Amino acid sequence: MKMSTSSPEAVKKLLENMQTDLRSLSMECKKKFPPVKEAAESGIVKIKTIAARNTDILAALKENSSEVVQPFLMGCGTKEPKITQLCLAAIQRLMSHEVVSEAAAGNIINMLWQLMENGLEELKLLQTVLVLLTTNTVVHDEVLSKAIVLCFRLHFTKDNITNNTAAATVRQVVTVVFERMVAEDERFKAELNGSSVSATDLCQLVNADAPYWLVGMTEMTRTFGLELLESVLNDFPGVFLQHQEFSFLLKERVCPLVIKLFSPNIKFRQGSSSAASPVPVEKPYFPICMRLLRVVSVLIKHFYSLLVTECEIFLSLLVKFLDGEKPQWLRAVAVESVHRLCVQPHLLRSFCQSYDMKQHSTKVFRDIVNALGSFIQSLFIVPNAGNAAAVSAPAGGPGAGGVSGNLTTQAAFEYRGTWIPLMTVSVQGSAKATYLEMLDKVEPPSIPEGYAMSVAFSALLDLVRGITTMIERELSAEEEAAAEFREAHPDQEWQPQPAHLVWEEMVNACWCGLLAALSLLLDASTDETATENILKAELTMASLCGRLGLVTPRDAFITAICKASLPPHYALTVLSSNAASLSSKAYSIQGQSVQIISPSSESHQQVVAVGQPLSAQPQGTVVLTAKNIQCMRTLLNLAHCHGAVLGTSWQLVLATLQHLVWILGLKPGVGGALKPGRAVEGPSTVLTTAVMTDLPVISNILSRLFESSQYLDDVSLHHLINALCSLSLEAMEMAYGNNKEPSLFAVAKLLETGLVNMDRIEILWRPLTGHLLEVCQHPNSRMREWGAEALTALIKAGLAFKHDPPLAQNQRLQLLLLNPLKELSNVLHADIRQKQLESVLQILQSQGDSLGPGWPLVLGVIGAIRNDQGESLIRTAFQCLQLVVTDFLPTMPCTCLQIVVDVAGSFGLQNQELNISLTSIGLLWNISDYFFQRGETITLELEREEEALQKQAQEKGETLNRPFHPAPPFDCLWLCLYAKLGELCVDPRPAVRKSAGQTLFSTIAAHGTLLQQPTWHIVVWKVLFHLLDCVRTSSTTADKEKIESGGGNILIHHSRDTAEKQWAETWVLTLAGVARIFNTRRYLLQQLGDFFEAWEVLLNHIQSAALSKNNEVSLAALKSFQEILQIVTPVKDSDKAGDALAAMGVPPVLIDPISASGPGRPLLRSDSLVERLTRYNGAELQAPPPGEESALEDSALWWSAWNTWYRTGTDSTRPPSGPAEKLSFIPSQPYLTALIQIFPALYQHIKANFSMEDLKKLGVILHGAVSVPISSDASPFILPSYTEAVLTSLQEAVLTALDVLQKAICVGPENLQVMYPAIFEQLLLFVEFSCKPPQYGRMETKHVANAKYNQIQLFAPAEWVALNYVPFAERSLEVVVDLYHKTACHKAVINEKVLQNIIKTLRMPLGLKYACPSESTWKLAVSSLLKVLSIGLPVARQHASSGKFDTMWPELANAFEDFLFTKSTPPDNLSIQEFQKNEAIDVEVVQLISTEILPFANFIPKDFVGQIMAMLNKGSIHSQSPSFTEAEIDVRMREEFSKVCFETLLQFSFSNKVSTPQEGYISRMALSVLLKRSQDVLRRYVEDERLSGRCPLPRQQVTEIIFVLKAISTLMDSLKKTQPENVDGNTWAQVIALYPTLVECITCSSSEVSSALKEALGPFKDFMQPPVSRVQNGES
Secondary structure, X not given: OOXXXXXXHHHHHHHHHHHHHHHHHHHHHHHXXXXXXXXXXXXXXXXXXXXXXXXXXXXXXXXXXXXHHHHHHHHHHOOXXXXXXXXXXXXXXXXXXXXXXXXXXXXXXXXXXXXXXXXXXXXXXXXXXXXXXXXXXXXXXXXXXXXHHHHHHHHOOOOHHHHHHHHHHHHXXXXXXXXXXXXXXXXXXXXXXXXXXXXXXXXXHHOOOOOOOOOOOOOOOHXXXXXXXXXXXXXXXXXXXXXXXXXXXXXXXXXXXXXXXXXXHHHOOOOOOHHHOOOOOOOOOHHHXXXXXXXXXXXXXXXXXXXXXXXXXXXXXXXXXXXXOOOHHHHHHHHHHHHHHXXXXXXXXXXXXHHHOOOOOOOHHHHHHHHHXXXXXXXXXXXXXXXXXXXXXXXXXXXXXOOOOOOOOOOEEEEOOEEEEOOOOOOOOOOOOOHHHOOOOOOOOOOOOOHHHHHHHHHHHHHHHHHHHHHHHHHHHHHHHHHHHHHHOOOOOOOOOOHHHHHHHHHHXXXXXXXXXXXXXXXXXXXXHHHHHHHHHHHHHHHHHHHHOOHHHHHHHHHHHHHXXXXXXXXXXXXXXXXXXXXXXXXEEOOEEEOOOOOOOOOOOOEEEEEOOOOOOOXXXXXXXXXXXXXXXXHHHHHHXXXXXXXXXXXXXXXXXXXXXXXXXXXXXXXXXXXXXXOOOOOOOEEOHHHHHHHHHXXXXXXXXXXXXXXXXXXXXXXXXXXXXXXXXXXHHHHOOOOOOOOOHHHHHHHHHHHHOHHHHHHHHHXXXXXXXXXXXXXXXXXXXXXXXXXXXXXXXXXXXXXXXXXXXXXXXXXXXXXXXXXXXXXXXXXXXXXXXXXXXXXXXXXXXXXXXXHHHHHHHHHOXXXXXXXXXXXXXXXXXXXXXHHHHHHOOHHHHHHHHHHHHHHHHOOOOHHHHHHHHHHHHHHHHHHHHOHHHHHHHHHHHHHHHHHHHHHHOXXXXXXXXXXXXXXXXXXXXXXXXXXXXXXXXXXXXXXXXXXXXXXXXXXXHHOOHHHHHHHHHHHHHHHHHHHHXXXXXXXXXXXXXXXXXXXXXXXXXXXXXXXXXXXHHHHHXXXXXXXXXXXXXXXXXXXXXXXXXXXXXXXXXXXXXXXXXXXXXXXXXXXXXXXXXOOOHHHHHHOHHHHOOOOOOOOOOOOOOOOOOOOOOOOXXXXXXXXXXXXXXXXXXXXXXXXXXXXXXXXXXXXXXXXXXXXXXXXXXXXXXXXXXXXXXXXXXXXXXXXXXHHHHHHHHOOHHHHHHHHHHHHHHHHOOEEOOOHHHHOOOOOOOOOOHHHHHHHHHHHHHHHHHHHOOHHXXXXXXXXXXXXXXXHHOOOOOOOOOOOOOEOOOOOXXXXXXXXXXXXXXXXXOHHHHHXXXXXXXXXXXXXXXXXXXXXXXXXXXXXXXXXXHHHHHHHOOOHHHHHHHHHHHHHHHHHHHHHHHHOHHHOOOOOHHHHHHHHHHHXXXXXXXXXXXXXXXXXXXXXXXXXXXXXXXXXXXXXXXXXXXXXXXXXXXXXXXXXXXXXXXXXXXXXXXXHHOOHHHHHHHHHHHHHXXXXXXXXXXXXXXXXXXXXXXXXXHHHHHHHHHXXXXXXXXXXXXXHHHHHHHHHHHHHHHHHHHHHHHOOHHHOOHHHHHHHHHHHHHHHHHHHOOOHHHHHHHHHHHHHHHHHHOOOHHHHHHOOO
């Protein structure tokens, strides 16, 4: 009915229906059964009245139900089918509305019983009973039992349908009874009713005993009874468990019954004849046996806790049913029953607790598992009935070829020829049985082949799955609880719960059996899914054992999987040792032996790969099957998901994986991931496409496996690392001694593991890197290469990883990470070092900014270079260094800067690659620049560091030990830099020396200001002087052998082609650098205490360099000398070529070009020092404090310098003493020039104490210098072209030196003037060079003579050319004149007879005259003489009385004589103009005599005057040789000269103003000379005239005679005017004696002569009167 039974509509409908039913009934019974009809009609009335009177109609109906039902019961009694059906239907309707009272119910049951006994309407009956019992509880007790019996009785009718329906009804009724009981339990905890009794009765019936309660049962079968019993037990376990009566009943009745019924099965052995046993054994009966097992299953499942002992018996029986001797069907149902147990892990656990863990109990749980195992093994080993067919001729199998290895699609197991198909028996986790459900079968069914195996297989898998899931779930719960407990009580220890023991016992009990069965199945399995399941089972067991810490079983399961992954019989020691310990154990199961069967190799598997085994000795190939690969994947899975519990069995897993990877030919790639490689080991590796597609997956899983190591705890991670390390050690062992491809699996995986565990790298770093470092030293190159790859990749990753706290704050970790990088430096293999350096480069590029405290390590690695390492390594290392210097100096701690300097230095010193050495010097310069720019910050940081170190040192009681200790730390940094550069300055390679030297001096110059004053002391002594010593030593000992051009393609210039010459360059550079520092930092150095010592040492170096037998060095030494004296040298174009410093790129410090200074212009000292320093050094130099200037003049220093100069000069200009052949070394001109140029400036500082002694020393040097000849190959550059009269720079310098001296004397105090004569002496020596060049030792030299006379051949054979000394001598002469001009009156000049010396010196050129090497010489000599005399004669006259000039006069007279009447003849080519010019010079000399000498005759010695007069006389008479032609004679007669001489004579014949007798004496002398001369001329004329006849006389003779005649007339005039007493008697006599001669001339033919004669004769008339008387009378 749709609506609820109590709603008004439903009630109304019910009433209507009842009335309808009653009407129908009355209609039916009208004829045959009138009583029924009446009852029906009264029933209608009754219903209507009830309906009318009552509000609650249903309750009223129930009260009156007996009456209401009555008509229908009566209807049933008619036994008419139609009426009965109608009545039953009506009754059912009433019952379904619950309007039947107990009484009515009883009546209805009785009525039904009657119908049952009559066999009427059986199905309708059952239906009615059911409705009656199920709608409510009005039926109970006896009535109920009657109803149940009724159903039972109907069950055993012959009609099949009724039979079955009744069976169902019985089941339902029984159920209803029990349900009611449960309900009552809940409601009232009321008295128990029929359910308990009914259960007991069931046992009675099954046991074929009479029932207690179900009275009226006539028959009963055991099968049905067992079924009912099972359903009751299964559906209402609570009833039995809660009520003692029931529990008792179970123990006392049900169990004995079951055990009794089991007996035939136990005793029965298949195949034993019944005759053999005395008592005939009842054969096992399938339906009962099967139902018994079902009951047992239920009992065990629900009532295990009540029936512990009984269950032990049941289970033992169950195990026995699995025996091979039992019938097939029995084993099959037994297996199904076992399967049912296997899916209930909690039950299994209870078994374990109740039996296995009790002392004297059967090990039930273990037996079950082992029985399953034996069962499976027996199926393979014992070819039993079900299987024999498959062996002989597989009927239901895979077809005839099954055994011979055809691959079939059907899933099956195959082992040693036994082939068992695998069926799908049940969904996993539910034991859905087939045969246990065959309740309708009476005969045992035939069991299909493979069914038992399939069930057993499922049971096995379910068992594993169940146990492991349960234990793992509980384990996790326990771990969570433990974690919470630890959080709450961190100080207490967590006590593991007793459950642990149960779990361990369970695993210990079952693992052997499981392993045996699973290994066998795995070996036999041909189906991928089955294999997968088996592997999964092994895997879960392994993981569970691992979690429980059961090492042996864990390793056993893992070994099984490992073995299955590898080809059969594969020799892998790790596994075999493990397996041996297992296979020796045989597990006995109640007399049966379970052997762990060794795998068979004949399993017919698909081969998917062929490869080489990994072993030291080459072997054949091995084969991998699809199953191997599948197992491998399981292995990977195990390691991936359960790595945390593997512990020591990582060894097994990894060893196996390594071998598989090797066979499959996977090779490591970047980051350690394995990729399918080319078949490196030759063609033996063959992979099918199937496996090719699998490989990337496998390699991916492999990588993920190691990635997942990041989730392992520390201990597990260590296990993993240790395992990898020992694998790697094995691989290394194997790779020794051959260069075969090694197995890199372990190394690659160590790398992968490290990479993913960066966040806790500290805990595994040491073992990891320690091992990889060993790998890096392996002789096998591939192995090493990977070791290095792994190590460097790890270090790079470690540095790049974002650690927490970051590396910057975790110095320890950073150093830990970098340490292995440093350790790699100890490896000797170049490829490893290359890798190391490349990774350093990468680290710098990526993490350079954050290395912090790691810098010393990194720099140590970069600097760990040795010369034997080869270029490429050094080049890589150097790249790193360059990167550091260019990018990272600011980021590193300042304490590392010193290391940077050392490292850069070591690159400079390596000799593999010159360019790197040079570049590294450049880096040092960059570093110094950096120091300079960041000076302040570096200083602060270093000082802080220093304080900390100082403190530590004090605490330890040690002294602080660092290089250059007393200097402040920042200065030490500089000193280290300087020291390094100093080392490089003496490198064997010239280029390096040069570069280092320039850098060293530039850095000191540029940045020296940063140093503190005391540090300079170290710089000077430890750095600079130390360097100079080394260089000097190396230079003086250098090899003079010629170096052949290097390497064939490098040309070496001849100036550098010996080691000696190359060292010379270094020496030059070094000396110049040191000198420049002394110069620019003078005021700073002078404040150091030992400046004087330093100065001396420096001068000593300069001297030894200046005296070295190498032009370049010696010249440079002088330049340096000049520099430290702060001299400005004039730089002329001619010098620039030889300027070594400029050539070497050293800026010419303090050498300002000044216009070439002539001798008359002194060399200026440059502007003040301060200005110069500042100008040179830019703003860097602070001006020295006032008073510095004077300090610079410190005389000790200057005298020290003078001594050096003197020693150098003396040694270098001393001419060689030996014979010319031995000549070794002649100083060059530029050298000598420079030497001499030093003197003037030097002198400025020492003039105060400059003594005569010193002057003499100077003179020797000057003379020596000028005398040095020039080598002929240099002469064209130094000698002036011969037509010019130019001085060489050396000669100028010499004159300048003297000039400076004389100027100093000039302005100096009186006492200096004694030096003048010495200067004159020196100059006059030089003047002599004009006619007599100096000798240099015994050298043969060619002299350069006057170019006009004989052209010299430039490159004459002689090696040495003496200079053209003429210009020099002439210049010296000019200087002499000048000087004399100034000093003529000085006492010393007078006393030392300077004038006499000058004249004496001039006599030589004057006397030589035309024979002088150069014409200019004598002309200059004359003019000089004239100048000197014009100054000197007055002085001489002044001092006439002192006699100081007495010796001068004869000298002078001789000079005049030699010059005016020279012995040398004029050159033939002398032109008339020239001759006249020369004559004019002679005339000048005569004029000097007439103006300067003769007028002062009374102050001049008589002899001298006489000599002069004689000379004049000689000059005034023409002296000629007759050989001249007319024209020539005309000129050569020196007419003009004669005339002047004559006039002079005349002039001095007499004078009007005779003041002293002396004067008169001169006049007389002159007069007599004159008259004598006239007489001679006239006589000669007359003679010639007579001789010549008609020919006219030569022109000049006519002129001369005319001149004489004129002179006579002049003389006569003069005599007239003179007082007679002034005229000497002799004079008159001479005059008168002329007369006759004059008269003789009258005959001459020349008219000019005649007229002259006329004038001459005229005055004689005055002699015509006799003058005697007058004279006697004394009158005038």
